[in-house]
Amino acid sequence: MSDNVPAQRAIVTVLGWGASLATLLMAGGILLLLLSPGEAVDFRYSFQQPETLIRDLFVHPSPSSYASVGLLLLVITPLARLVVTAVGFGRAGDWKYAGISVAVLMVILLGIALGG
Amino acid sequence: MPSPLLPLLLLGYFAGTLGSAIGIGGGLIITPVLTLFLDVPIHQAIGTSLLCAIATSIGAASRYVQEGLADVRLGLTLEFGTTVGAISGAFFAGLLSREILAALFSILLVGAVVSILRKMRSSSSLEITDHQIRAGEIPQYQIKRIPAGVGLSFVSGNVSGLLGVGGGVVNIPLMYVVMRVPFKIAGATSIFMMGVTAAASAFIYYGRGDVAWWITAPVAVGIFAGTRTGTLILRRVPSRWLMSAFALVALYFAARMIYRVLEGGFQP
Numbered sequence: 098m099s100d101n102v103p104a105q106r107a108i109v110t111v112l113g114w115g116a117s118l119a120t121l122l123m124a125g126g127i128l129l130l131l132l133s134p135g136e137a138v139d140f141r142y143s144f145q146q147p148e149t150l151i152r153d154l155f156v157h158p159s160p161s162s163y164a165s166v167g168l169l170l171l172v173i174t175p176l177a178r179l180v181v182t183a184v185g186f187g188r189a190g191d192w193k194y195a196g197i198s199v200a201v202l203m204v205i206l207l208g209i210a211l212g213g
Numbered sequence: 214m215p216s217p218l219l220p221l222l223l224l225g226y227f228a229g230t231l232g233s234a235i236g237i238g239g240g241l242i243i244t245p246v247l248t249l250f251l252d253v254p255i256h257q258a259i260g261t262s263l264l265c266a267i268a269t270s271i272g273a274a275s276r277y278v279q280e281g282l283a284d285v286r287l288g289l290t291l292e293f294g295t296t297v298g299a300i301s302g303a304f305f306a307g308l309l310s311r312e313i314l315a316a317l318f319s320i321l322l323v324g325a326v327v328s329i330l331r332k333m334r335s336s337s338s339l340e341i342t343d344h345q346i347r348a349g350e351i352p353q354y355q356i357k358r359i360p361a362g363v364g365l366s367f368v369s370g371n372v373s374g375l376l377g378v379g380g381g382v383v384n385i386p387l388m389y390v391v392m393r394v395p396f397k398i399a400g401a402t403s404i405f406m407m408g409v410t411a412a413a414s415a416f417i418y419y420g421r422g423d424v425a426w427w428i429t430a431p432v433a434v435g436i437f438a439g440t441r442t443g444t445l446i447l448r449r450v451p452s453r454w455l456m457s458a459f460a461l462v463a464l465y466f467a468a469r470m471i472y473r474v475l476e477g478g479f480q481p
Contacts, residue, residue: 102285105278112275119268120437123430127218130427164430171264171433172415174271175408182289197289201409204296208413211300 104185225435
């Protein structure tokens with residue numbers, strides 16, 4: 098069953114970039130935290146405002162904004178993997194696995210909607 | 214609240230190495246260490262452990278998919294069962310006794326470990342060597358009992374959702390014992406699936422503010438470094454050793470669940 102997978106390259110790219118960027122941002126946050134021990138660091142930062150987090154990353158960079166955007170990227174990457182998997186299988190005409198990928202994505206989005 | 218960076222980085226490195234080598238998320242190590250030794254509240258520890266399962270998954274799966282060790286089609290098929298099971302499990306959470314479920318689950322897990330060890334002794338499973346992986350010559354294997362596997366993945370998702378336990382410890386015996394998938398393929402595919410399974414719950418913890426960045430970020434960075442070592446271990450170490458390590462972890466897991474049930478009141 099481990100024959101050619103249509104979306105293989107796209108999956109590897111998405112997971113690889115997701116992991117690298119998330120690590121870079123989180124490590125940047127940790128480094129800023131180490132460099133600014135005397136400053137007031139916001140330890141209450143949560144993920145409830147992603148747009149604020151991304152804006153702060155560029156406008157008011159801080160340890161929390163770097164680390165939080167890195168963690169946000171971490172959570173989004175598996176969902177992006179499902180999207181590229183669906184597209185890859187769909188482009189190859191393998192509708193069964195394209196459909197399964199979309200179905201899994203829908204179930205997760207439903208779970209998020211019901212749980213949130 | 215400043216975080217003890219070095220212990221968190223080392224914790225992540227250890228969990229990432231072990232998790233990516235034997236196909237589990239690392240929550241089994243991360244949650245107790247954070248709560249017992251670093252005084253992290255249980256909800257934040259679970260939130261951290263979910264994000265760390267995603268970190269282990271995306272850190273190691275890119276390599277496993279590239280090398281053909283993770284079976285993408287099998288992973289997608291089982292992901293469907295586990296995610297539907299996890300969501301529906303949430304609706305039945307109030308109807309079932311978690312203590313009884315945890316005890317039954319522990320007994321089943323011990324049974325699965327016994328099956329793995331028996332199979333290991335009979336040497337009937339397919340070994341995949343580092344040379345074969347590097348040469349892109351992974352031997353063909355036949356997946357058995359696919360409908361039963363999907364059905365059981367639904368049950369495993371359901372139980373995982375109800376008990377708050379990770380998917381790897383369930384999915385590996387499912388793929389290896391029931392579906393007759395080679396152990397290394399089962400481990401790599403479990404890692405591939407884990408990110409998606411954990412993402413749904415992680416979003417919920419994330420939205421509630423139960424993910425503390427100053428704890429999770431150092432552990433996750435340590436995990437990414439650990440997956441480099443873990444993926445090498447899975448490739449180079451014989452399946453027999455990986456199975457023994459998995460059996461030890463799974464038995465510890467079952468014992469811990471039974472202990473918590475006997476202690477009075479099961480908490481995830």
